[in-house]
Amino acid sequence: MSPAERTPNTVEYDYENQAWTRNGVYETCGHPPEMDCQCYGKIHAGEVAPKQPTARDRFLPYVSFVVDDAGSGRELGADQHAIVREAGDQFTYASRLVGWQCGFEPLFVAVHSYLDVEIDDQDAEEMARDYLEERKWFAGEPTEPDHLIR
Numbered sequence: 001m002s003p004a005e006r007t008p009n010t011v012e013y014d015y016e017n018q019a020w021t022r023n024g025v026y027e028t029c030g031h032p033p034e035m036d037c038q039c040y041g042k043i044h045a046g047e048v049a050p051k052q053p054t055a056r057d058r059f060l061p062y063v064s065f066v067v068d069d070a071g072s073g074r075e076l077g078a079d080q081h082a083i084v085r086e087a088g089d090q091f092t093y094a095s096r097l098v099g100w101q102c103g104f105e106p107l108f109v110a111v112h113s114y115l116d117v118e119i120d121d122q123d124a125e126e127m128a129r130d131y132l133e134e135r136k137w138f139a140g141e142p143t144e145p146d147h148l149i150r
């Protein structure tokens, strides 16, 4: 999360309802009253919005590959360990999600340690990039990832 997202005036977009929120409260859409629009923001202005999905929630559907530090890279779901890990009961460390923008949809690689130790951002990026390069995913030279989500 960038520092800008932590300022008291946090503006977020509720994708589901297509309305803007400020500090978790719906804002009106700004259409003139005579337009009589039925925008969610207008009808629900001032109401507290449900918690918005995190970047991780939004990008999870775009994870295609899983890489771990045991040198294993494969498609998501290729075997029982090829999963996106979440920190909790089963694992101490969640997979880092490393993503590249390609066209309209991003492509993500989930990176974690086979032994469930922490992997830093730089290592995660390198592992993801090396794996995609191995798969000849990049059209030319490998590029820096566009997203890194913890």
Ligand SMILES: [Zn+2]
Residues within 6 Å of the ligand: 029, 030, 031, 037, 038, 039, 042
């Ligand atoms: Zn409106």
